[in-house]
Amino acid sequence: MxxxxxxxxxxxxxxxxxxxxTRVRWALEEMGQPYEVRFLSSAGMAAPEHLAIxxxxxxxxxxxxxxxxxxxxxxxFHLAERHAGLLPTERDARxxxxxxxxxxxxxxxxxxxxxxxxxxxxxxxxxxxxxxPLVKDRVRARLDRLSAHLGVADWLDGAFSAGDLLMVSVxxxxxxxxxxxxxxxxxxxxxxxxxxxxYARAFAAQFAVNAPSL
Ligand code: GTB
Numbered sequence: 226m227x228x229x230x231x232x233x234x235x236x237x238x239x240x241x242x243x244x245x246x247t248r249v250r251w252a253l254e255e256m257g258q259p260y261e262v263r264f265l266s267s268a269g270m271a272a273p274e275h276l277a278i279x280x281x282x283x284x285x286x287x288x289x290x291x292x293x294x295x296x297x298x299x300x301x302f303h304l305a306e307r308h309a310g311l312l313p314t315e316r317d318a319r320x321x322x323x324x325x326x327x328x329x330x331x332x333x334x335x336x337x338x339x340x341x342x343x344x345x346x347x348x349x350x351x352x353x354x355x356x357x358p359l360v361k362d363r364v365r366a367r368l369d370r371l372s373a374h375l376g377v378a379d380w381l382d383g384a385f386s387a388g389d390l391l392m393v394s395v396x397x398x399x400x401x402x403x404x405x406x407x408x409x410x411x412x413x414x415x416x417x418x419x420x421x422x423x424y425a426r427a428f429a430a431q432f433a434v435n436a437p438s439l
Contacts, residue, residue, distance in 0.1 A: 240434075
């Protein structure tokens with residue numbers, strides 16, 4: 226049975242790999258799992274067939290035989306549980322890697338997400354410019370701590386894990402704002418993630434669909 230995921234027919238980021246299907250593609254590539262992609266328009270995302278597997282009508286989803294999943298973190302965790310390569314086998318190290326998955330999505334991504342909203346979706350609001358410094362400082366508060374934790378290590382806790390996959394994916398969303406470059410160690414951490422062949426394959430696959438047309 227081939228794994229099928231869903232992705233935007235046309236990602237709003239124009240191929241930068243920032244939509245969440247790239248995270249699932251990356252996990253699948255790390256594990257060498259073949260997969261297919263069902264591309265959805267906004268009408269397709271609101272269609273009853275899609276709502277049956279994603280109650281909120283979003284992407285990505287994951288289907289493998291009788292199992293359907295939504296939520297990127299859950300999908301990456303499911304894959305990491307079933308295939309070698311993204312979670313350590315030693316019990317405590319595994320628990321810590323899972324903790325970093327939650328930290329990426331629950332502690333670091335919310336202010337990063339707010340910054341995207343402020344810079345992109347709320348840029349035309351009269352209060353947007355006044356709010357931006359506050360939103361940026363919330364991001365920096367997280368990055369200060371993350372940078373202190375990472376120190377001179379390559380990855381968050383020992384070998385590369387699903388925690389790093391999600392953290393790098395979240396931090397990638399900061400690049401356009403310039404904030405990532407304020408943290409040389411975190412910029413280098415993100416670059417290490419991007420240098421992984423599995424990431425390159427995932428990025429190329431989504432870029433082939435979303436690259437801006439000339
Ligand atoms: N919690 C869910 C998960 O982790 O899977 C959130 C899923 C989600 O927000 N999916 C988005 C979606 O389907 C796709 S990523 N949106 C349509 C909708 O909600 O109706 C969207 C995205 C693309 C690019 C950027 N970016 O450039 O920063 C940010 C978000």
